Amino acid sequence: MMSALEIKELAISRGGRPLFQGLNLNLGAGQACALTGRNGSGKTSLLRAIAGLLSVDTGEIAFGGQDSDQARRTEIHLVGHADGLKSGQTARDELAFWTRWTGGNPSSMDSAIDRLDIRRLLDLEIRRLSAGQKRRLALARLLAAPRTLWLLDEPLSPLDSVWRTRFGEMMGDHLRSGGMIVAAIHDPLPIPAQVLEINP
Amino acid sequence: MSLAWELLKRETALAWGRGGGPLVSAGFYLGVATLLPLAAGPEPARLAAVAPGVAWVTLALATLLGLDRLFERDYEDGALDLLTLSPLPLEFVCALKCLGQWLATGLPLALAAPITEIALGGSPALAPLVLISAMIGGLAFAFAGGIGAALSLGARRGGLLTAVIVLPLFTPPVIFGGGALDAFASGLPWGAGFVLLCAYATAAIALGPLAMAAACRNALS
Numbered sequence: 577m578m579s580a581l582e583i584k585e586l587a588i589s590r591g592g593r594p595l596f597q598g599l600n601l602n603l604g605a606g607q608a609c610a611l612t613g614r615n616g617s618g619k620t621s622l623l624r625a626i627a628g629l630l631s632v633d634t635g636e637i638a639f640g641g642q643d644s645d646q647a648r649r650t651e652i653h654l655v656g657h658a659d660g661l662k663s664g665q666t667a668r669d670e671l672a673f674w675t676r677w678t679g680g681n682p683s684s685m686d687s688a689i690d691r692l693d694i695r696r697l698l699d700l701e702i703r704r705l706s707a708g709q710k711r712r713l714a715l716a717r718l719l720a721a722p723r724t725l726w727l728l729d730e731p732l733s734p735l736d737s738v739w740r741t742r743f744g745e746m747m748g749d750h751l752r753s754g755g756m757i758v759a760a761i762h763d764p765l766p767i768p769a770q771v772l773e774i775n776p
Numbered sequence: 777m778s779l780a781w782e783l784l785k786r787e788t789a790l791a792w793g794r795g796g797g798p799l800v801s802a803g804f805y806l807g808v809a810t811l812l813p814l815a816a817g818p819e820p821a822r823l824a825a826v827a828p829g830v831a832w833v834t835l836a837l838a839t840l841l842g843l844d845r846l847f848e849r850d851y852e853d854g855a856l857d858l859l860t861l862s863p864l865p866l867e868f869v870c871a872l873k874c875l876g877q878w879l880a881t882g883l884p885l886a887l888a889a890p891i892t893e894i895a896l897g898g899s900p901a902l903a904p905l906v907l908i909s910a911m912i913g914g915l916a917f918a919f920a921g922g923i924g925a926a927l928s929l930g931a932r933r934g935g936l937l938t939a940v941i942v943l944p945l946f947t948p949p950v951i952f953g954g955g956a957l958d959a960f961a962s963g964l965p966w967g968a969g970f971v972l973l974c975a976y977a978t979a980a981i982a983l984g985p986l987a988m989a990a991a992c993r994n995a996l997s
């Protein structure tokens with residue numbers, strides 16, 4: 577299990593424009609980090625760089641001594657702006673596929689369905705779901721397959737106040753079980769977290 | 777392996793939904809079989825002469841139908857990010873996506889190819905070779921076409937760009953496959969063209985996923 581996330585002197589550019597440089601972050605088991613900053617400051621880019629989807633200019637991203645490729649393949653969940661859901665598929669098919677893809681099983685999927693209260697949505701096509709329902713379905717992936725590091729890009733934005741509170745409880749449970757969370761946010765996270773403000 | 781099987785099932789179903797399936801294939805060939813006599817004239821001898829080649833060109837063009845969306849939808853809806861964060865190498869994921877595309881589109885088209893060839897007056901004796909070469913050629917089209925689909929990720933008018941990139945890659949299998957069929961129909965040795973078609977398909981299957989994965993990584997970053 578991944579024990580830490582260590583980022584040292586990281587610099588990232590997009591389209592030839594430097595987003596940030598000299599960024600450092602140390603996160604241990606059970607800790608969360610809230611990335612704040614203006615639109616376009618590089619919060620999403622940092623999340624994608626941690627996930628290995630974006631190359632960095634300089635600096636280092638380490639996962640507590642674990643091989644980076646292995647960690648990214650087996651220990652990281654990413655919930656981005658786009659939910660990765662296919663409009664013509666049913667919610668059940670989508671959740672089942674992504675659960676298996678990320679190493680979960682039917683039992684953990686069933687538990688996630690109950691916690692996110694999406695059982696009545698399972699037979700609906702994705703195109704029939706509201707933005708909040710789609711986000712709950714995407715968040716169910718986090719619970720359906722246990723992975724240590726959650727990378728969340730504005731996870732709360734489509735959720736109502738009730739579900740913001742409930743997802744806060746789920747994030748708290750994840751931290752208590754030794755997990756880590758890095759979340760790009762504009763609204764405050766409902767859990768204790770160190771704040772990293774990204775400025776150009 | 778079960779993970780690969782799950783992805784193959786999903787990709788086949790998605791490809792079916794974005795332009796694959798036997799009805800689309802049959803409809804495409806039916807359109808060609810109906811329009812060709814109107815354009816080229818109804819003389820049986822003339823139609824029979826061009827039937828194998830027409831079946832091949834139709835196969836190539838029909839493959840383009842859903843090709844531009846092979847990676848584009850995954851790229852747009854974020855699924856490509858999630859597919860990358862998996863225990864399977866991205867190269868293998870790309871190969872499975874192409875295989876799913878072939879199962880949903882290429883295979884039904886290949887099955888319809890000999891019917892079209894006979895409907896246009898071609899020799900029934902040619903039908904088995906039309907079927908086998910269309911199956912192998914379809915694989916080559918899917919894997920070579922996947923390169924174009926991946927390279928055009930994120931581009932405006934990506935479908936047009938995919939066609940521009942892909943059509944040159946489709947030229948060798950059309951030449952080899954069509955040549956083998958022509959040679960067979962003329963009673964000449966046809967093995968060389970067929971072997972070259974198989975070699976091209978093998979190269980596309982072996983090398984295509986490497987190029988596709990590199991193009992996908994580049995688009996994601």
